[in-house]
Amino acid sequence: MILQIETATTVCSVALAKDGEVLAFKQIDQRNVHAEVITLYINEILNSTGTKYSELDAIAVSCGPGSYTGLRIGISTAKGLCYALEKPLIAIETLESMAYGAITESKLAKGNILLCPMIDARRMEVYTAIFNSKGGRIAATSAEIIDENSFTDILQDNKILFFGDGANKCETTLLHPNALFLPGFINSATHLTLKAKEKFESKDFEDVAYFEPYYLKDFIAGKRKAD
Known part of the structure; x- marks a missing residue:
């Protein structure tokens, strides 16, 4: 349980x-x-x-x-x-749990296709990784600024399904014919x-006392605006 x-x-x-x-x-x-x-x-x-x-x-x-x-x-x-x-x-x-979510919930995530979950990191930056349709990792987790040239190398030979709140803002930028988008993913x-x-x-547990979130990027607090 x-x-x-x-x-x-x-x-x-x-x-x-x-x-x-x-x-x-x-x-x-x-x-x-x-x-x-x-x-x-x-x-x-x-x-x-x-x-x-x-x-x-x-x-x-x-x-x-x-x-x-x-x-x-x-x-x-x-x-x-x-x-x-x-x-x-x-x-x-x-991002790994998102990949499993797409596999279990969407017919688009089946067969010979790569999965690219994206989490919005403000402006045109996203946290992302790439998995195969069985959930195996193809590319490591990274923070990427998305432009029209993003993923072009891998898109040449592979269909990629983009999804998540970070993918929503990329749909008008990633226009390659092999770039597919999964709407409404939550x-x-x-x-x-x-x-x-x-x-x-497999008893793969964390140390409760010392475990910390995987932020990927250091937190930088914004300066408070003057009144």
């Missing part, structure tokens, strides 16, 4: 899965509400399934890259639960299910 948390983007999502099957989930796609709703959502899905906190076997969390604030909220919540309940912590890279805690089960079975 694994509680799954996804807060890396504007979506705040919580799911409960048993033996790799989602029992319940709740989510909202709205900025700046994660801290307000995450514990409420956790209580609601546990109550709706008649599950006690003590019956959880692990907590899985989407660990980044993504929103600095969102990641801190999700991972702090997961670590607090793990510490209080003495349960193991499972961390799953956000990050969800349900996308953690298969990888969380796999990591639980």
Whole structure:
């Protein structure tokens, strides 16, 4: 029984899965509400399934890259639960869980196609990686500024499916005929299910005391504007 948390983007999502099957989930796609709703959502899905906190076997969390604030909220919540309940912590890279989400939810992600999840990193920059249609990693996670020449080498010989909130702003820039786009993709805690089960079975756990979000880039606070 694994509680799954996804807060890396504007979506705040919580799911409960048993033996790799989602029992319940709740989510909202709205900025700046994660801290307000995450514990409420956790209580609601546990109550709706008649599950006690003590019956959880692990907590899985989407660990980044993504929103600095969102990641801190999700991972702090997961670590607090793990510490209080003495349960193991499972961390799953956000882009990897997105790839699994596309594979399980979209017919476009089948066959001889590459998957390119994208997380919005402001302006024309995205956090991205490339996977095959079975979830195997083809290119490492990186921060990329997108222009009309992005991915041209790999697009020459491969169809690539772009998706995620970072892909939405790239559709008018990446005009190669092999560039495909998956509309309406939303990050969800349900996308953690298969990888969380796999990591639980192999006992691939994090150190609760020292685990930190995968920010990819250092946080730089903006200067406050003068009144």
